[in-house]
Amino acid sequence: MALKLKLDSTKLYVLAVSGGVDSMVLFDLFVKHNLNFVVVHFNHQKRAESILDHELVESMCTLHHIPYHYIKLKIKNGNFQEVSRNARYKNLEFIAEQYHTPYIVTAHHLDDLAETIMMKLIRGSNLLGYAAMQEVTHIDKFIYLKPLLNYSKEEISLYQQTHQIKFYEDHTNLEDTYSRNRVRHHLIPLLKEENDVLTHLKNFSKQSYLAASYIRKESNNFLSKDLSFHLSSFDALHDAVKMDVISLIFESLKIDKTFKKIETILAQLKSIKPNINITLNKHYHMIKAYDFVYIEHIDKNKTRNDENCLMISHNKVDLPKIWVELCYNKLDFPIQLRKRKPGDRLSFTYGSKKLKDYLIDKKIAISDRNNLNVVVDSSGTILWIPGLYLNETLGSEHKIYLSIKE
Numbered sequence: 001m002a003l004k005l006k007l008d009s010t011k012l013y014v015l016a017v018s019g020g021v022d023s024m025v026l027f028d029l030f031v032k033h034n035l036n037f038v039v040v041h042f043n044h045q046k047r048a049e050s051i052l053d054h055e056l057v058e059s060m061c062t063l064h065h066i067p068y069h070y071i072k073l074k075i076k077n078g079n080f081q082e083v084s085r086n087a088r089y090k091n092l093e094f095i096a097e098q099y100h101t102p103y104i105v106t107a108h109h110l111d112d113l114a115e116t117i118m119m120k121l122i123r124g125s126n127l128l129g130y131a132a133m134q135e136v137t138h139i140d141k142f143i144y145l146k147p148l149l150n151y152s153k154e155e156i157s158l159y160q161q162t163h164q165i166k167f168y169e170d171h172t173n174l175e176d177t178y179s180r181n182r183v184r185h186h187l188i189p190l191l192k193e194e195n196d197v198l199t200h201l202k203n204f205s206k207q208s209y210l211a212a213s214y215i216r217k218e219s220n221n222f223l224s225k226d227l228s229f230h231l232s233s234f235d236a237l238h239d240a241v242k243m244d245v246i247s248l249i250f251e252s253l254k255i256d257k258t259f260k261k262i263e264t265i266l267a268q269l270k271s272i273k274p275n276i277n278i279t280l281n282k283h284y285h286m287i288k289a290y291d292f293v294y295i296e297h298i299d300k301n302k303t304r305n306d307e308n309c310l311m312i313s314h315n316k317v318d319l320p321k322i323w324v325e326l327c328y329n330k331l332d333f334p335i336q337l338r339k340r341k342p343g344d345r346l347s348f349t350y351g352s353k354k355l356k357d358y359l360i361d362k363k364i365a366i367s368d369r370n371n372l373n374v375v376v377d378s379s380g381t382i383l384w385i386p387g388l389y390l391n392e393t394l395g396s397e398h399k400i401y402l403s404i405k406e
């Protein structure tokens with residue numbers, strides 16, 4: 001079967017060629033389709049013979065007058081597969097930018113897709129993760145293309161043999177050290193014996209991708225830029241969207257997420273407790289304050305705002321923005337400004353009430369309660385809580401003006 005590419009000869013492509021069979025076949029197809037492209041090869045400097053891959057790719061580029069970029073990577077720490085993949089993509093994007101093109105092409109094929117889906121299922125992921133990869137993916141300003149994604153490894157190998165394409169086999173691909181190789185060498189062949197698993201996994205990927213994209217669109221519409229939302233609107237969402245909204249919050253904050261973490265948060269949001277503080281990681285909390293849910297950055301250097309000051313005046317001249325006119329028969333001076341204390345009570349014309357109960361009635365979030373400014377006279381009578389309460393039981397004989405800077 002002939003391999004066909006659905007690419008445009010007026011565009012410029014950045015093609016990643018490892019020197020392995022898949023990317024050498026794709027290189028050959030690019031030449032045969034007269035496409036306009038540049039090649040990038042990475043040497044991970046892990047195998048002594050890596051230089052042979054470079055020499056092969058370079059010689060093919062020279063033969064066909066294709067611009068060639070050779071990049072040596074040195075991966076020191078972390079998961080080699082993941083770190084090297086990220087480094088490759090970062091460099092490919094850099095080169096695409098130099099050529100003013102958004103197109104980055106790799107030689108992933110149908111067996112790669114099947115392997116990735118199985119790996120994701122084994123390790124756990126979300127719906128978008130299970131979709132694994134698509135022929136076309138937009139990431140920021142770049143467009144990643146995988147033109148061989150509909151072809152199996154068998155079809156690609158057949159093309160290589162028929163056209164005598166030169167390539168180097170990376171011997172680490174044959175080892176079972178990496179779990180991906182174990183899936184490739186044992187699991188996929190076993191599944192292939194049972195059924196046409198490649199086609200079924202391809203369909204699974206497509207359906208997961210479509211469903212995940214639709215749900216993500218709903219989540220993006222729902223969640224505000226600062227990642228806050230109202231619980232009453234959240235409750236009206238479909239469960240699939242609820243789950244994705246929490247996923248999206250984790251992704252936006254660049255925090256690793258698990259299915260279990262997401263389920264725990266959903267349960268906490270559903271609980272009847274009106275005030276909850278959920279730790280997402282050491283930098284972020286999710287705060288549920290009655291109907292409102294928002295993200296708070298844990299700022300270790302945050303200190304109490306001591307800038308507030310209380311001014312007392314008998315006339316209104318020059319009072320700053322927040323002020324109150326207080327009429328009283330008797331006040332015990334001096335007047336103080338402080339934070340709330342256990343046992344604080346508020347006076348009303350109908351009687352008195354614990355401040356704590358009043359804050360609950362007014363649905364003031366726990367995190368805001370300790371920030372309130374409380375103005376008291378020296379007998380402990382609460383006179384004013386800016387924005388919340390004014391003591392109107394003191395009479396009308398004298399007037400003072402209290403103001404507070406914020």
Ligand SMILES: Nc1ncnc2c1ncn2[C@@H]1O[C@H](COP(=O)(O)OP(=O)(O)OP(=O)(O)O)[C@@H](O)[C@H]1O
Nearest residue numbers: 016017018019020021022023040041042106107108
């Ligand atoms: N060292 C590399 N240099 C350039 N591109 C690479 C390199 N490694 C991987 N790629 C790109 O990423 C794609 C997928 O990588 P993967 O590791 O699955 O392939 P491979 O088995 O190493 O090589 P090939 O796909 O060429 O047989 C490759 O087809 C290629 O386009």
